[in-house]
Amino acid sequence: MINCLRGWPEPIVRVQHLSDSGIRVIPDRYVKQPSERPGLIPDSIETEINIPVIDMSDLHSLDPTLREKTARLIGSACREWGFFQVVNHGVSHELMARTREAWREFFQQPLEEKQRYANSPSTYEGYGSRLGVEKGAALDWSDYFFLHYLPVEIRDQEKWPSLPVACRELVGEYSKEVVKVGGKLMKIFSSNLGLTENYLQESFGGEEMGACLRVNYYPKCPQPDLALGLSPHSDPGGMTLLFPDENVSGLQVRRGDNWITVNPIPNAFIVNIGDQLQVLSNANYKSVEHRVLVNSAKERVSLAFFYNPGGDMLIKPAEQLVEEEAPPLYPAMTYNEYRLFIRTRGPCGKAQVESLKSPT
Ligand code: OGA
Ligand code: NI
Numbered sequence: 001m002i003n004c005l006r007g008w009p010e011p012i013v014r015v016q017h018l019s020d021s022g023i024r025v026i027p028d029r030y031v032k033q034p035s036e037r038p039g040l041i042p043d044s045i046e047t048e049i050n051i052p053v054i055d056m057s058d059l060h061s062l063d064p065t066l067r068e069k070t071a072r073l074i075g076s077a078c079r080e081w082g083f084f085q086v087v088n089h090g091v092s093h094e095l096m097a098r099t100r101e102a103w104r105e106f107f108q109q110p111l112e113e114k115q116r117y118a119n120s121p122s123t124y125e126g127y128g129s130r131l132g133v134e135k136g137a138a139l140d141w142s143d144y145f146f147l148h149y150l151p152v153e154i155r156d157q158e159k160w161p162s163l164p165v166a167c168r169e170l171v172g173e174y175s176k177e178v179v180k181v182g183g184k185l186m187k188i189f190s191s192n193l194g195l196t197e198n199y200l201q202e203s204f205g206g207e208e209m210g211a212c213l214r215v216n217y218y219p220k221c222p223q224p225d226l227a228l229g230l231s232p233h234s235d236p237g238g239m240t241l242l243f244p245d246e247n248v249s250g251l252q253v254r255r256g257d258n259w260i261t262v263n264p265i266p267n268a269f270i271v272n273i274g275d276q277l278q279v280l281s282n283a284n285y286k287s288v289e290h291r292v293l294v295n296s297a298k299e300r301v302s303l304a305f306f307y308n309p310g311g312d313m314l315i316k317p318a319e320q321l322v323e324e325e326a327p328p329l330y331p332a333m334t335y336n337e338y339r340l341f342i343r344t345r346g347p348c349g350k351a352q353v354e355s356l357k358s359p360t
Contacts, residue, residue, distance in 0.1 A: 006122055009135035015143050017111055019219035019299075029139045030227045037226055038259075038293050050263050051253060051270070052077040056181075057088035059188065074185070075192030078273050078281075082288030083253050085268040086185075091177040093267045096243055099174040102167045104301050106145065107217045113163060119146065125159050141227040141294045143217045149175040150211035151310060171213065175305065178241050178269075179211055182307035185239065185271065193281055195318055203280055203318075204238060205310030210335070214304045218250065221294040229292035229300070234353060235274035236339055237308035242270040248300040254289040261293075275338070275353040276309050279330045282317035287353060311336040 018027070054077065058070040077084035106114070119126030121133050129143045145161070148154045149171075161167045183201065190199045201209070218229040229250060244251060244264045251270065252259040262270060278287040294300070309315055316332035330353075 007120060008130070009133050012118070012129050014111060014114075014129055015139075015141055016107060016217060016219045016299075019221065024222050026141075026221065026223050026227060030141055030221075031223075032138065032226060032228055032231075036228070036231070038224070038228065049255070049260055051081050051260070052084040053265060053268070054084050054086050055088050056086050056090070056184070059184070071188050071192060074188050078189065078192070078277075078285040080286075081253070081255075082273045082286035083262070083270065083290070084272075085262075085265055085270050086181070087265060087268045089181045089269055091174075091181060091269075095170070095174055095177065096267060097246075098166070099170040100243060100245075100301060100303060102164050102170050103145070103215045103217075103303065105164045106161045106167060106215075107143070107301070109163065117145065117159065117161065125156075138231075140230050140292075141218060141221050142229045142292070143219070145215045145217075146212065147171070148210075148212045150179070151205075151208050174303075175211065175213060178305045179307070181269065182211075182239060182241060182305075186307075189277065189281075189285070193284060193318070193321065195320055199318065200277070200280060203309065203313065203315065204276075204307075205313045208310040208313075210237070210306075210308035210310050212306050212308070214306065216292070216300075216302045216304060218292060218294050218300040218302075220296055220299050222296055224294045224296050227294055229294040232289045232291040234278075234287040234289050235272060235304075235306065236276070237274040237306045237335070238276045239274055239307045240272050241305045241307065242272070243303040243305075244270060245300040245302055248295065248298045250293045250295070250300050251302075252291050252293060254291075259291065274306070274308075276315050276335060278353060279315050280318055282321040282326060283329050284321060309335040311339075 052073060054070065054074055058066050061067050074084065114127050117126040119128040124146045125148060127143070127145050130139055147160050157168050160171055186200045187197045190197050216230065221227050232254070246266060249261060249264060251262045253262060264270065272290070273285045273287050275287045277285050312334055314332050314334055317328040317330060322328045
């Protein structure tokens, strides 16, 4: 098992450079099965339904009714959607924009500069173009950069891009601020689930929690109706705070049999529940499947910040949420054990968290 994680099974193709080469027909590896293709997408998607939007400043309102109402809204978003957007979250919009621009510049550099950071499947840190190590597997239309921020012991700024020059400092500042937002939400989640305010954060290991950043780069795709930028998956960790592209939408969230396209609000974070919070909440909160569409007109950059348990933390349903009528739905497992599944198999919908369900 460990052995197969040392290297990639075949040469890595950078999707961005495939796209830049001007091909009109995408290689078979990127063509999805007909049932998985995005389907016909109208030019402008103006659906009535969208994921809930939460004004986080209302959590500090002088009006206790508004505070409680906002916390309740967050709770029902986690139960019903597994997704919501937050505005007035306290992170400087300028810092957000500068960080995203630094990453856009990173990807616009020549291939050789980026190759210095080429990653391997043992840690995934660095510049990558695939998840999973199955030879001949179908591939998604995206490249990414993955780095660790927490715990501090595994943070290694030497592995972060040295160019553009501001990149390392921006990533540090940005991550610090996003962790604060995550921490506030963890308290709201805990209280909303009927747990003590610090329960979830302590389950993640407190200060020893994990946090990493994946910057996704979705190049223009000449056949967007045949490919996906990111196949359906649920996020394996605790919660994700996504800062999407300001110009291009693409994220879709599973809602029953439908895919709902998220309309990103400028400067908002799109927050979603990951598998570990689904387990801790004994499935009161949902880690919902999502996927990313590509398009032929514009590339798209998104920053996905993963707020996770420490790797050695044993994650299991909170005892307060387990009763005779609500038996534990998942066995206890450390986050490191859990993650190994995904790293080997690549994105596969909700298959991993579902396959763990205890036979009750
Ligand atoms: C992810 C993810 C969505 C996006 O990185 O896990 O779901 O819009 N990203 O890039
Ligand atoms: Ni995701």
